[in-house]
Amino acid sequence: MSVVELEDVTFSYTEVPVLEGVDLSIEEGEFLGLVGPNGSGKSTLLRIALGLESPDSGTAELFGEPAEAFDDGHRIGYVAQGTTSLDQSIPVTVSEAVTMGRFPHAGYGRLDADDRDAVEDAMETVGVSDLASRKLDELSGGQRQRVFIARALACEADLLALDEPTVGVDAESRDAFYDLLAELNDRGIAIVLIEHDIGTVTEYATTVACINQRVHYHGDPEGFAESDALADAYGAGQRVLEHDHSAHDHGGDQ
Numbered sequence: 001m002s003v004v005e006l007e008d009v010t011f012s013y014t015e016v017p018v019l020e021g022v023d024l025s026i027e028e029g030e031f032l033g034l035v036g037p038n039g040s041g042k043s044t045l046l047r048i049a050l051g052l053e054s055p056d057s058g059t060a061e062l063f064g065e066p067a068e069a070f071d072d073g074h075r076i077g078y079v080a081q082g083t084t085s086l087d088q089s090i091p092v093t094v095s096e097a098v099t100m101g102r103f104p105h106a107g108y109g110r111l112d113a114d115d116r117d118a119v120e121d122a123m124e125t126v127g128v129s130d131l132a133s134r135k136l137d138e139l140s141g142g143q144r145q146r147v148f149i150a151r152a153l154a155c156e157a158d159l160l161a162l163d164e165p166t167v168g169v170d171a172e173s174r175d176a177f178y179d180l181l182a183e184l185n186d187r188g189i190a191i192v193l194i195e196h197d198i199g200t201v202t203e204y205a206t207t208v209a210c211i212n213q214r215v216h217y218h219g220d221p222e223g224f225a226e227s228d229a230l231a232d233a234y235g236a237g238q239r240v241l242e243h244d245h246s247a248h249d250h251g252g253d254q
């Protein structure tokens with residue numbers, strides 16, 4: 001069973017079509033990098049895949065169920081666009097935020113020792129244990145990002161969906177964050193990542209989809225670098241490949 005399955009999806013907000021005839025799937029254990037120019041429909045596609053928006057025509061399924069009716073929300077960790085650059089006060093500590101992720105497993109009742117262990121393990125995995133009592137608004141964008149991932153881990157999410165998660169995050173934290181994603185993917189968590197830096201996508205993702213209203217490429221990162229999809233989707237002549245992906249394979253074997 002696919003984690004995500006989109007078939008012939010068409011969508012528009014106004015009379016201008018945003019997505020047309022989009023077929024795309026994410027399989028268990030896959031790390032899909034979703035790229036495309038500004039305004040090409042990436043966030044919209046992700047929102048449709050997660051059941052947050054309904055297609056005008058076509059179908060969207062999550063774990064084999066219609067995405068819109070999917071009610072096992074704890075199986076998905078979604079980090080929406082702009083999450084790192086929150087500027088409002090968030091009077092919640094790191095440990096409270098991660099604990100919230102555990103509530104579905106405790107039936108929204110009292111957390112037992114196993115639940116508390118799961119919360120500790122999740123904070124440990126992403127390296128935020130020493131920040132447990134800090135408030136979210138006292139953290140850097142990169143640290144806050146890790147907390148969102150820890151919450152998804154405490155949830156035992158099967159899919160992490162991340163929409164430009166490292167905007168506003170410094171380069172070092174950014175690399176560490178993507179290394180963490182690769183590690184989680186190696187443990188079997190499916191990942192879909194929207195990211196503008198194509199070098200990062202081809203370095204970390206196991207599959208790449210390039211969209212601009214329709215799917216211009218869907219396949220392995222190596223094939224993407226050699227295909228005409230970049231020029232097709234972005235317009236000829238635009239230089240978007242920034243790194244040599246072949247030098248940075250994270251060792252995933254999907």
Ligand SMILES: Nc1ncnc2c1ncn2[C@@H]1O[C@H](COP(=O)(O)OP(=O)(O)OP(=O)(O)O)[C@@H](O)[C@H]1O
Pocket residue numbers: 013014018036037038039040041042043044045
């Ligand atoms: N709520 C909305 N109402 C009307 N138009 C919208 C809305 N949200 C997005 N759009 C338009 O739909 C198109 C696709 O937007 P979307 O955010 O999906 O693209 P994107 O590829 O994620 O863009 P970016 O890379 O710039 O974040 C854009 O032209 C955008 O202006």
